[in-house]
Amino acid sequence: MIVAGVDVGSISTKVAVLTPEKITYKMAPTGWSPRETGLATYQGLLQELGHSEDDVDFVxxxxxxxxxxxxxxxxxxEITCHARGAAHLVNDSTMVIDIGGQDSKIIKIDQKGKVLDFVMNDKCAAGTGRFLQMIAAALGLDVAELSELSRGKTPLTLNSMCAVFAESEVIGLLAAGRDKGEIVAGLHQSIARRIASMAQRMGKAARITFTGGVARNEGLCSCLREVLGAEIIVPAECQLAGALGAALLARDYLS
Amino acid sequence: MGDERCYAKSLCRHSKRKGEVRLRPALLESFQEIRDKNMLTFKEAKERGVKVAGIYCGYCPRELVLAAGAIPVGLCGTREEPIAAAEKDLPRNLCPLIKSSYGFAATDTCPYFHFSDLIIGETTCDGKKKMFELLGKIKPVHVMNLPQIPDRESSLKLWHDELQRLQKVIEESFAVEISEEALREAIHQTNEELRVRKELLDLNRNKPALISGMDLLMTTFQVGFNADHKEGVVMMERLIAQVKEMAAQGHQVGDEKTPRILLTGTPVGMGSEKIVSLVEECGGLVVAMQNCSGYTCTQFMVDENDQRDPLMILAEKYLSIPCSVMTPNPGRLALLEQMIKDFQIDGVIDLTWQACHTFNVESFNVSELVKNKLGLPFIQIETDYSNSDRETLRVRIEAFLEMI
Known part of the structure; x- marks a missing residue:
């Protein structure tokens, strides 16, 4: 049996293919056409594996x-898929924090990865991947550099939680000659606090799985650890949890 | 395209298996026509000298209007269109219901407001009572002082005084005298309306449901604009009969597995139906609504054999409505729990219009009841009338239905 999961996110597209032997993944930037990128990434991975679309039993x-x-x-x-994928990647975790390109979500799950409850950011883009991209651009950096730059720095207090106003605030701080690392450390802290206030609505969790592209930011992870007082686990496949979950649900569906 | 996909996947599942298309009761059309037919009825009534009182809220004791031989009519306030105009005078971060109501009046685009001789408001929430001050510059507005701790004796006394005052205002404005006999007749007529309305909404205690949430919403919304309240009762009775007849022939909406959703919180109407339509596009059914536009007010029928002062009977009736403006408000939770049982509910959505503080805060209590006490999936959705968040809401509602 071959099944697949295709996760077309706002920034990147992820595909997971499950054969009886192994799990394989492929990732690509979504660009402007989710339909074409979704199909191309899916077909690309199947080709690499020497399969055709007809070999796949459920997508x-x-x-x-x-x-x-x-x-x-x-x-x-993606809420149901992330929950399923995260539970597969990390054992004994009761909560998933997923920060994606355009939203962030906190999902309470059971052992099998079934959704028990969830919240999503609903007010604005603050605390999402897009937000970090914007701020990184304002600082003349790449998102991947943010974590390293903030290491060991004392966080500055950032007050704006609107993505656009936060950018203005950061530009103001730069004009005032403040250290970039301190600004980024402050940014991580304010995102972590925002996520924490959402997570606390879901009750306590001792072991939290952190997924989505933003989970690769170690600086933000350690802020979350501190603010939530919980173990934060970032699986190596953090960006692929949605696609993996989709493929697992495809398998569940067939059996 | 997404809509069709969801719709086909879910609501039609049952019918598709049988190779049929889902049938809607033909009589629904008569409700859709009310608005056009009504314009003429109102115009003719006005020409005959009949008075019209515009109302905004379930707390308005409409029996007093009926007893004066006047027409009580619900005013427009459920659409997005006039909100931009309203924001010229009102703050942006105000609840959309208040902005829409004011916008319709200020732009003279609500025919019922246009025909109204008197507007009756109540001090329900802060936004509304201050909005009524501005509305008073356009039309004569009478605001009733609604007490908000309902189980105090002083509250009932104040509210009874307020009903007496309203009676005088109506008598003076419309140059009539309201007799006790007319008032008792109005109480009877209003009871009839509530009885039929409840019977219609109760159709969906049946599992599978017999009528979709969108159809129920359209029907109950439209009938509220009907000039002739007795005719409205007859129309609803005929619709109930038709739905029952169709059910007897095996027609139903969705199947045993369709998630049965209860919508609670702030009121909805046509134009602000996005949560109801999203749930039904995504494969669920809103089988019941615990809000003032839905089931809530149907609970408060009056004992017609009660020989006490009719104004006192009405004061008690209206003070029992469990709106979030009341504190404390245990009646809402009790009603919710009962409805969850009666309608075999699988999940509860609590709708809060942006900037409605009382429903927003009270969502905590609703969540405790639904999630912790009853162990059912629960989600609070805070939004406004616009469609800007429709797709992000769709994700949330779909994920919510996937939990069931």
Whole structure:
């Protein structure tokens, strides 16, 4: 049995293919056409594996682009998929924090990765991947550099939680001659606090799985650890949890 | 396109298996026509000298208007269109219901406001009572002082005084005298309306449901604008009969597995139905609504054999409505718990219009009841009338339905 999960996110597209022997992944920037990128990434991975689309028994589509994929057998929200994927990657975790390109979500899960409750940011883009990209650009940096730059720095207090106003605030701080590292450390802290206040609405969790592209930012992870007082686990496949979950749900669906 | 996908995947599942298309009761059309037909009825009534009182809220004791031989009519306030105009005078971060109501009045785009001789408001929430001050510059507005700790004796006394005052205001404005006999007749007529409305909403105690949430919403919303309240009762009775007849022939909406959702919180109407339509596009059914536009007010029928002062009977009736403006408000939780049982509910959505503080805060209590006490999936959604967040809400609602 071969199943696949296709997660078309706002920034990147992730595909997971599950064969009886192994799990393989492929990632690509989504660009402007979720439909084409979704299909191309999916076909690309199948080709690498020496399979055709006809060999695949079930495909689950997820992510904001899920509704534009004509080849999927079923569309499932990224909330359900992330929960399933994260539970597979990390044992005994009761909560998933996923920070993606355009939203952040906190999901309470059971042992099997079933969603028990969830919250999503609903007010604005602050605390999302896009927000970090904007701020990085304002600082003349790449997102990947943010973590390193903030290491060991005393965080400055940032007050704006609106993505646009936060950018103005950062520009103001730069004009005042403040250290970039301290600004970034402050940014991580304010995002962590915002995420924590959402997470605390879901009750306590001792072991939290952190997924999504933003989880690769170690500086933000350690802030979250501190603010939430919990173990924060970032699986190596943190960006692939949604696609993996989709593929696992495809397998569940068939059996 | 997404809509069609969701719709086909879910609501039609049952019918599709049987190779049929889902049938809607033909009589629904008569409700859709109310608005056009009504314009003429109102115009003719006004020409005959009949008075019209515009109302905004379930707390308005409409029996007093009926007893004066006047028409009580719900005013527009459920659409996005006039909000921009309202924001010229009102702050942006105010609840959309208040902005929409004011916008319709200020732009003279609500025909019922246009025909109204008197507007009756109540001091329900801060936004509304201050908005009524501005509304008073456009039309004669009478604001009733609604007490907000309902179980105190002083509250009932104050509210009874307020009903007496309203009676005088109506009598003076409309140059009539309201007799006790007319008032008792109005109480009877309003009871009839509530009885039929409840019977219609109760159709969905059946599992699978017999009528979709969107159809129920459209029907109950439209009938509220009907000039002839007795005719409204007859129309609802005919619709109930038709739905029952269709059910007897095996027609139903969704199937045993369709998630049965209860919508609670702030009121909805046509134009602000996005949560109801999203739930039904995504494969669920809103089988019941615990809000003032839905089931809540149908609970408060009056004992017609009660020989006490009718104004006192009405004061008690209206003070029992469990809106979040009341403190404490245990009646809402009790009603919710009962409805969750009666309608075999699988999940509860609590809708809060942006900047509605009372419903927003009270969501904590609703969540405790639904999640902790009853162990059912629960989600609070805070939004406004616009469609800007429709797709992000769709993710949330779909994920919520996936939990069930």
């Amino acid at each position: 689950v589509g997820t992510g904001y682009g899920r509704i534009s994929l004509p080849f999927v057998s079923k569309a499932i929200t």
